[in-house]
Amino acid sequence: xxxxxxxxxxxxxxxxxxxxxxxxxxxxxxxxxxxxxxxxxxxxxxxxxxxxxxxxxxxxxxxxxxxxxxxxxxxxxxxxxxxxxxxxxxxxxxxxxxxxxxxxxxxxxxxxxxxxxxxxxxxxxxxxxxxxxxxxxxxxxxxxxxxxxxxxxxxxxxxxxxxxxxxxxxxxxxxxxxxxxxxxxxxxxxxxxxxxxxxxxxxxxxxxxxxxxxxxxxxxxxxxxxxxxxxxxxxxxxxxxxxxxxxxxxxxxxxxxxxxxxxxx
Numbered sequence: 131x132x133x134x135x136x137x138x139x140x141x142x143x144x145x146x147x148x149x150x151x152x153x154x155x156x157x158x159x160x161x162x163x164x165x166x167x168x169x170x171x172x173x174x175x176x177x178x179x180x181x182x183x184x185x186x187x188x189x190x191x192x193x194x195x196x197x198x199x200x201x202x203x204x205x206x207x208x209x210x211x212x213x214x215x216x217x218x219x220x221x222x223x224x225x226x227x228x229x230x231x232x233x234x235x236x237x238x239x240x241x242x243x244x245x246x247x248x249x250x251x252x253x254x255x256x257x258x259x260x261x262x263x264x265x266x267x268x269x270x271x272x273x274x275x276x277x278x279x280x281x282x283x284x285x286x287x288x289x290x291x292x293x294x295x296x297x298x299x300x301x302x303x304x305x306x307x308x309x310x311x312x313x314x315x316x317x318x319x320x321x322x323x324x325x326x327x328x329x330x331x332x333x334x335x336x337x338x339x340x341x342x343x344x345x346x347x348x349x350x351x352x353x354x355x356x357x358x359x360x361x362x363x364x365x366x367x368x369x370x371x372x373x374x375x376x377x378x379x380x381x382x383x384x385x386x387x388x389x390x391x392x393x394x395x
Contacts, residue, residue, distance in 0.1 A: 144170035146315075147322035149244070150195070150203040151257035154183055154211070155264060160273070160283050164292075165191035166264065168257040169199060170207075172315030173305050175260050177296060179288040185213040189235050189330060196239070199316065201323025205242040215245055234333040240324045260300075268295050 149170035156163050163183055168175045176195040180187050188211075196202050208214045217227040226245055236243050272291055273283050281287070301312045308315060 145322075146171045146319040147201070147203050147324075149205050149207055150199075150241075151207045152192075152211075153209065153257045153261060155261045157269060160288075162283075162285060162288065164264065164269075164288075165195075166257055166261055167192075167195040167199075167206075168260045169203065169312075169316060169319060170256055172312050172319050173256060173260070173308060174199065174301050174312040174316040174319075175257075175264075175296065177264060177292045179285050179292065181285055183213065185229065185231055188213050188232070192235070192239070193327075193330070196326055199323065200320045201326060202239050202241050203323060205244050206236070207244045207246060209246055214243065231333060235330055238330050239327045263300070268292060268300075 147169075151168050151170060153166050154163050155166055162179050162181060165178045165180060165188070166175060176198045178191050178194055180191065192206075213229055214232050215226050215228055228243060233243065268291075269288075272288065276283050276287065301316075303311065305312055
């Protein structure tokens with residue numbers, strides 16, 4: 131057996147509550163994506179259909195996944211998700227530049243961010259294998275089922291059906307690797323999970339704006355606008371605008387000589 135083939139057989143097992151693997155599964159024909167999170171130890175999975183992959187959507191899906199699993203894992207593993215990683219090895223080998231909003235969210239929740247090497251899908255093979263299972267055992271089957279009844283698959287019926295599928299099939303089947311039901315192993319993980327965090331309010335607006343301005347070529351314009359919260363100006367900022375506003379109002383009645391005097395004053 132070649133070294134390459136033998137490498138494919140290596141399985142990375144994790145301790146209970148140690149890791150959650152996260153990925154997007156895209157369904158372009160339906161204009162939908164699915165957020166997928168799989169616990170490394172139990173193989174319990176959570177799926178949520180969305181119509182975009184913006185940072186706000188990613189954060190909301192994480193919170194929903196944590197509630198579904200009953201807590202927060204110690205770390206979460208990602209690939210080259212743009213809403214997570216801005217530039218690989220920006221500060222040296224293995225020291226990546228992360229999205230500051232997502233990095234702050236991770237600190238708020240208490241989990242560490244892990245990024246797998248590019249083109250190494252098997253590093254997060256647990257969620258990758260579940261993605262295949264989701265696509266062919268659920269999504270395609272649901273499209274056919276709905277088409278037979280003259281319905282189209284949309285975000286509402288997809289989410290309603292996928293939750294039933296998770297509860298009644300995906301998380302209660304005998305897993306081929308563990309030979310146990312994911313929900314049974316999840317019960318072993320839950321005492322080791324971190325407590326559910328409070329709702330996330332975001333980082334300080336100035337920090338968000340500064341990071342966006344610094345990396346404007348690397349951020350999608352839509353994501354940048356949507357992710358910025360601009361606070362109301364304080365009273366001092368209005369004070370600075372008063373002289374200019376008064377001058378503007380007086381301009382039509384001022385001669386050039388009077389205007390010069392006003393400017394001097």
